Structures are given as structure tokens and as C-alpha cells.
Amino acid sequence: MYYLAVRQFARTLKNLDAILEKTQAYARARNFDVNNLLSERLFPDMLPFVSQIRTACDHAKSASASLAGKEPPKHEDNEKTFEELRGRIAKCLAYLDTFTAQDFARTGPELIVKLARPAGKGLHADEYLFGRQIPNFFFHVTTAYALLRRAGVEVGKSDFLGPLNVVDAPA
């Protein structure tokens, strides 16, 4: 289950990267600087686009590391261009790809994942994954998507979900 979640984080980030690539093509076609989108916000007290992407990556990264009992790498928040932001996603994907199902073989609901805040507190593994990391991850990916949709980028739900492994269903 924990590994399934990590693989889904990776898939969704790959889908997001493909959406960013379409956004770059859109900006070229409409003749504007795609980097103008980095500071876009849905409301003035919300995080800008660049931070939505960074935060989505960090939730995927820290969930994977914490549930496997590892220390996640630090990725600096210093991206100034769309290309660098896609690099941030690539770094996160490369890290997620280091995990195998075996890394989570000893992870169970009794594991307590420490929280940065409040100090001395934590969440049991399942609460951490389902109550905090999955909602947070999709929150930031969807908010980034929303900012691009509002800007007119022509993407849809199939870009967000990406290809699914469809099989024949029994009659």
C-alpha cells in the first residue's frame, strides 16, 4: 500500500511535468514568457504557482522517505524558470524511483512518523499517508493545474490522470 502510494505520486508528477511541457508550447504559440506564470496565485494569500509545484514534490518526497524510514534529500527552493521547475520535478522523480516495494516491507500502521510541527508529535503511518500526505499532494498538484487552466492552457482531466492500465472486464 505504501509503495503503491509512492508510485502514484510519481505517476502524477510525470503527468504534471507533461502539463508543464504543454504550457511551454502554449506560451510559445501565444508569444508570452512562460515564466510569467511562476508568480501567479489564485488569491493573494495563496502560494504562487512555483511554490505549488515545489510543495507537491516535497510532500511526495517526504512521504516516501518517512514511510521507508529514510532521510529525504534537501532540494533548495531556488527555481526561477519553468525549465528549472521541471528540473525540480525530475529530481523528485529520480528520488522516488530509488524506492522499491522492499523498502516498505516492514512499514505498518504502528509506525509513528514525526512531524516538524508541533515538536514532539507525530502521526501513525496510515493517518500520515491518507489524512495528510495524499490530500496535501493532490491539493498542490490540482492548484497548480487550476492556475494553468485559468491562464488558458489547453489541458484536461486526461492530462491530469495520465494513461491508465485499462484491461478487459469480465462480462
Added chain:
Amino acid sequence: MYYLAVRQFARTLKNLDAILEKTQAYARARNFDVNNLLSERLFPDMLPFVSQIRTACDHAKSASASLAGKEPPKHEDNEKTFEELRGRIAKCLAYLDTFTAQDFARTGPELIVKLARPAGKGLHADEYLFGRQIPNFFFHVTTAYALLRRAGVEVGKSDFLGPLNVVDAPA
């Protein structure tokens, strides 16, 4: 795992309902008809607020039913007010509350969940849950949240996540 996902859908819908209640209070304080928000869209070809909520509910409902091998109840898309929309969430929550862990005791990755489209096709249970239903569910909840944030409703991440079961972490 499947039951955990169902419980998380329910928690997130409860959080969403509390956000809708705050939105009603906000509309009263600012002296506008809260139902004006029902038709709001982030972009003209996106679903309006009312449909974001209905769709989130339907993804939670059909995921729970499909993974338990049950037939979900049909909830008509006829809500015309915020209060009716909160009723839609309440109906969905009541349905989700009928499930127990036992309902998913025989559900495993080999189960194929039939898709409405394309006909004759389906997804294995884990692909269905992690690749389709969880991303879709949070996509629509977050988009609804985004529409309310854009309208100035004073809610934040803690409303979206709701209370978490924080425990003492080992030193």
C-alpha cells in the same frame, strides 16, 4: 487499505461540508446570495462549482461501492441551492458510513472494476483506486475549494485537511 480510502473520502467530504458552512456565513456577512457561487467556474470550459461537489461525491460513492462489489445508490443532479448541495454531501456521507472494513475483506488487487466507458473495459482494484478514484476525488474537492478561495472565503489548509489524530512521537 480500501476501507482506509473510504474513510478518508468521508473525512474529506466532512471537511468540505464545514468549508461550505463557512462560505454561507461569509456570504451572510458580506451580504450576497451564497447560491451565486454555484455556477462559478475557474475557466469557461470547466465544470461549475455545483458539479465539482457532485462529482467529488460520486467518485467517493462509486469507489466505495465498486471495491466492495455493491451497487451505489443513484443521487440525482438537481441541487439548486447551497443547502441542497450540503444535503448531497450528507447523503453521500450517510452511504459511506454504511461500509465496514468487513465489506472489503475479500477485495484484492485481482478484482477488476468495470468502467462505464469504454464499454467492456475495466481497471484492477489498485489501479482503479490509486490511479483513478483518489486523484479524481481530490481534483474535484480542491477545485471546489479553489473557487471559494478565489471568491474570498477565509479558509485555509487546516480546513481542507481537518483535524488529524496527532500522537506523541518517540524521542
